Amino acid sequence: MPETLRDSAMKRTLGALGKASVYLVMGVFALMTLYPIFWLIMNSFKTTREFQLSQLALPHAPTLKNYSEAWKMGDFGLLFPNSVLYTVGATAGIIFFSLLAGFAFAKLRSRATRPIYNSFIIGILLTTQTLMIPLFLEVNLLGIYNTRLAVLLVYIGAGLPIGIYLSTEFIKAIPSALIESARIDGAGFFKIFLKIIFPMSVPVATTLAMLNITSIWNEFALINILVSKTELKSLPLGIYKFSGSLSTDYGKQFAALTIGMVPMLVFYLIFRKQITKGVAAGAIKG
Amino acid sequence: MVTPAFALYLLVMAFPIVLSIVLSVSNYSGGKMFGGDRWGFAGFGAYARVFTDPWFWNALKNNAYIVLISVFGQLPLGFIFAYFIYAKIVRAPSFWQGVLYVPNIISVIVVGLLWQSIFSPYGPIAELINSIRVGNFEAQLKAIFHAAGGFSLSDDVMKKILDLAGPSGQSMFSNPVPELRDLLTSFQNQPLSAVYSALSNLFVQKWTPAFLTKSDIAMLPVLFVILWMYTGMYLILFLANMQKIDAQIIESARIDGATEGQVMRWIILPSLSGTIVNSAILAISGSLSSFALIFAMTGGGPSRVTEILSIYMYNNAFLGSPNFPLANAISLIMVIISFALIALTKMVERRYGGKED
Numbered sequence: 215m216p217e218t219l220r221d222s223a224m225k226r227t228l229g230a231l232g233k234a235s236v237y238l239v240m241g242v243f244a245l246m247t248l249y250p251i252f253w254l255i256m257n258s259f260k261t262t263r264e265f266q267l268s269q270l271a272l273p274h275a276p277t278l279k280n281y282s283e284a285w286k287m288g289d290f291g292l293l294f295p296n297s298v299l300y301t302v303g304a305t306a307g308i309i310f311f312s313l314l315a316g317f318a319f320a321k322l323r324s325r326a327t328r329p330i331y332n333s334f335i336i337g338i339l340l341t342t343q344t345l346m347i348p349l350f351l352e353v354n355l356l357g358i359y360n361t362r363l364a365v366l367l368v369y370i371g372a373g374l375p376i377g378i379y380l381s382t383e384f385i386k387a388i389p390s391a392l393i394e395s396a397r398i399d400g401a402g403f404f405k406i407f408l409k410i411i412f413p414m415s416v417p418v419a420t421t422l423a424m425l426n427i428t429s430i431w432n433e434f435a436l437i438n439i440l441v442s443k444t445e446l447k448s449l450p451l452g453i454y455k456f457s458g459s460l461s462t463d464y465g466k467q468f469a470a471l472t473i474g475m476v477p478m479l480v481f482y483l484i485f486r487k488q489i490t491k492g493v494a495a496g497a498i499k500g
Numbered sequence: 501m502v503t504p505a506f507a508l509y510l511l512v513m514a515f516p517i518v519l520s521i522v523l524s525v526s527n528y529s530g531g532k533m534f535g536g537d538r539w540g541f542a543g544f545g546a547y548a549r550v551f552t553d554p555w556f557w558n559a560l561k562n563n564a565y566i567v568l569i570s571v572f573g574q575l576p577l578g579f580i581f582a583y584f585i586y587a588k589i590v591r592a593p594s595f596w597q598g599v600l601y602v603p604n605i606i607s608v609i610v611v612g613l614l615w616q617s618i619f620s621p622y623g624p625i626a627e628l629i630n631s632i633r634v635g636n637f638e639a640q641l642k643a644i645f646h647a648a649g650g651f652s653l654s655d656d657v658m659k660k661i662l663d664l665a666g667p668s669g670q671s672m673f674s675n676p677v678p679e680l681r682d683l684l685t686s687f688q689n690q691p692l693s694a695v696y697s698a699l700s701n702l703f704v705q706k707w708t709p710a711f712l713t714k715s716d717i718a719m720l721p722v723l724f725v726i727l728w729m730y731t732g733m734y735l736i737l738f739l740a741n742m743q744k745i746d747a748q749i750i751e752s753a754r755i756d757g758a759t760e761g762q763v764m765r766w767i768i769l770p771s772l773s774g775t776i777v778n779s780a781i782l783a784i785s786g787s788l789s790s791f792a793l794i795f796a797m798t799g800g801g802p803s804r805v806t807e808i809l810s811i812y813m814y815n816n817a818f819l820g821s822p823n824f825p826l827a828n829a830i831s832l833i834m835v836i837i838s839f840a841l842i843a844l845t846k847m848v849e850r851r852y853g854g855k856e857d
Contacts (some may be wrong), residue, residue: 236589240581244599246728251602253624254614269624270631315505322501330506337513339781341789343810344834347817347827348516351523371512374505403501432607434792435810439818450609450792457613457796467613474610482605486598489605493733494740 251475258468265464280469288452288470289444297431297448299362304369305426308377309419311370316381317411321393322403331382337375342368343435350439364440365448369430376496377422384418385411424485424492431478449474517835524829530822546829555804556830559812562719563787566808569723570730570783575776577727578734583768585735586742597739600732608729612796615725621708629707637704638696640664651692653681665703672702712798715805722794722806729793730786734779741775742768777848784841788834809834 257265259276285291319331342349349368350359358364388411396406434450441447453474456467482489527542550556581600585593603611617623644660645651658677662670673679687695711721745768753763791810794800800807800815807815809830817827 233589236584240584240590240596243577243581243731244596247599247602247732250614250618251606253618266622269627311505311508315502318501327502330502333514334505334509337509339785340513340835340838341785342512343789343791344831344838345513345516345520346791346810347813347824347831348520348523349512350817351824351828352511352516352519367508368512371508374509375513378505407501428605432605432609434607434609434795435789438792450607453607453609453613454796457616464617467617471610471613475606478605478607479602482602486594490597490601490736490740493601493604493736 254468254475255472257464258472260465262463262465265468277465280465281473284456284466284469284473287466288455288473289447290449290452290470290473292445293447293449293452296362296446300365300369300437300448301427301430303366304373304430305423307366307370308373308426309422312374312377312381312422313385313412313415313419314407315374315378316385316415317407319378319382320385320388321390331378334375334378338379340375342372346435346439349436353440360441360443360446362446365437365446368436368440369433372436373422373426373430376425380418380421380495381415384415388414420488421492421495424489425496427481428478428489431481517832520828520831520835524825524832526825528824530824542825546823546825547833549826550829550833555807555812556809558805559807559809562806562808565719565723566726566787566790567783569727570786571780573723573727574731574734575779575783577731578736578779579738579772579776581731581735582738582742583764585739593739597732597736600735602732603729604733608790608793609796611725611729612793615721615728616712616797619709619711619721621710621713625711626707626709629709630704633707634700634704637664637700641696641699642692645692645695651688651695653684653688658684661699665699668705669703713802715802718798718802718806722797725793725797726790737775737779738772741772745771781841785838788838 253269256272257269258280259273259278261277261279264274315334319327353359353364353368356364358367392410393406396410401409431448432450433448434454437448437451438454441451453470456463456470524546525541525544526539528539581596584590585596590596618625620626641661641664644657644664648654648657655677658680662676662680670676684695687698710717712718750763750767753767758766788809790808791814794806794808795811795814798806800811813827813830813834816823816830
């Protein structure tokens, strides 16, 4: 990271009062960010009755009953492994296919490369959610409605444009001489990909993993139209179930929301630096 | 090597677009696409219906609001916060970055339902305001009894309490002073706090805010949550790009006597013009792709006023009897809007674009 400013004139001229007000504004915003999350987790330990009596007080007798009941009612035992499968499977697929295609776009010249690459770049700007309805009809047409395959295919397809863009840019920087000498030694393209490109692309693969793991884990709009069977659903779909007739059962609803939130919070606590880097890299020029 | 990626891409992006073009001008109404009921070309009626539907314009307006809150809310706030961190006006840069980005990693379904509870008429905001009202009321009661030298049922005290209760409290009685005295007689041997809470229960009106149930303001909490959620993302974008600026350029400008405003105007802003345009593009495509947050938070209600295009489309396809030509027409309109807006932003970028590499 390049050196940042050591001491700005702004900082010197701002004075104590100015500095205090900057802290105040940012502090209020940070509090507004953290307090609702704290409030949610805190209330997930209250019974619905206690919640109705006071929503702002700390729980008197914290209970875990909400969690066991929400877990059962939401079928989270089924949904949790699904979420893991979709997230890991689709992320791995996006990384593999992106690097493979990125290698071709960056290092192999052919007449078809350019227009295909450009079509992927257009795809970055197009959000798959806008195509929700035709996608629904398409998976029905193909007979893969209510299958894990459809979810994985759609997630991988939706993640490819940005994945391919970042991979291509990254692989361009790998010296072509490395590939040439491997070719002279008689290695085929696929072998070069596996032995040279793949191991060297760990940084871009990490970025892609960070970008996709959070977004796929939390995805709702697409999976909502791709599956309707409980045993194929992911966590966000299960949590949404707590919004309708169950929404007055606050204790369970809050436990369900916390169950949906905590895995990604933990992930964020562990990988905060990489996620932040990924976000900055992922929001590229259209 | 490109084939598998390209095939998937066609499956998920290109083919649905083609399908939406075909179906939007058809009379397809669900069921098997081949071998089921016959369907065919039916003209551009679906488009005519979309453009004459006031709910389409309502949804489009809400999408525009989302773009506006992004461009004039999240972007400037994110920029200012990023600058505070960049210029080291606040300490602990990673703390602020880390905290303000948190909402982005939570599922929008969780965010939507969480804020639905917060904005509920009986939610924590209502509880907070009501407890403040009760606190005020009881403080004034305390002053009344204190002035009377303790618990008292005198006419004067009764009148003061009734004044405090206001017209709505007085209207509970036909003959206020004696009736209130009757009521309070039973409290003679109890602590004053019991009197306070009984009176505040009786007289302090409960405030039940209608943030999400009143149609003319329901969009405001939604926009607030969008601002709450995504400001941190723009903060990270701007900060990452500010840190790419060569610090030496700024240092030497300072040595030449440039003020902080000049540094901002001539060095920081031009270096970030590309990022700003990018962020605007993100805001637009984000608005078109947002669905789950509003779906969870309001479901498009009350009475459809918070519908955005994606929910409007979803409801036409899945609610009641499906209207697939209409839904596909909406889908295609959204695709066209996103392309048009992006082309526009690119033109702006080309004309005013900065020196970003």
